[in-house]
Amino acid sequence: MHTIFITGTDTGVGKTRVACALLRRARDRGLRAAGFKPVASGSEHTPAGLRNEDAQALLAESAPGLDYDAVNPVTLEPAIAPHLAARAAGVAIDPLRLDRAYECLAAQHERIVVEGAGGWRVPLNDRTGFDDWVAARRWPVVLVVGMRLGCINHALLTAEAVSRRTPFAGWVANLLPPGQPHWEENVETLRQRIDAPLLGIVPMHASVDVAATQLRWPDETAATP
Structure with missing residues (x-):
């Protein structure tokens, strides 16, 4: 499984932490892996230009x-x-x-973790949403569920x-404060109700190191470190 797309039940549910943990796990397995945040809003001006915390x-x-820029080709300032x-x-x-930027990464890496923005159906422009873009590529999706009130329905x-x-x-349960x-x-x-495997439960406030031990890639048979 070369590429996976990380989406969430909402914004602020832990997509970046899960994406980083899956990257760490892939690299711990000896694989050359890269994260990809195609579009990031909510960025700050730095001497090097606009930078987004999640992409960094x-x-x-x-x-x-x-x-x-290879990891985050489109960086936008407003947090909307x-x-x-x-x-x-x-x-x-x-x-x-976005396709061109992805292809450059994919040619150099064995695993790509693509992180979306917000939830599954967030628009990219007036015609296309993240769901359309990902579906056109048939990427497998991992859903991060922020464990809070309302999460079952979402x-x-x-x-x-x-x-x-x-x-x-598959999906990940991320425990939130x-x-x-x-x-x-x-x-x-x-x-019981999701017809896809639970790939792990991330403890509250877990570091990337800890989270990586609690997760598995969809093509792993067991969550072993």
């Missing part, structure tokens, strides 16, 4: 030798939905540009929507 985290967990951030910046997000709806468009490779009462029962409810 992916870059730090990628195989050495990559420039920032990508299509709105692009409109505010006076630019258009062209999926062909997770089941997203899993259904993903499965209609592209392979659904302040802590969901009865989270174990919620995980079991989702396990």
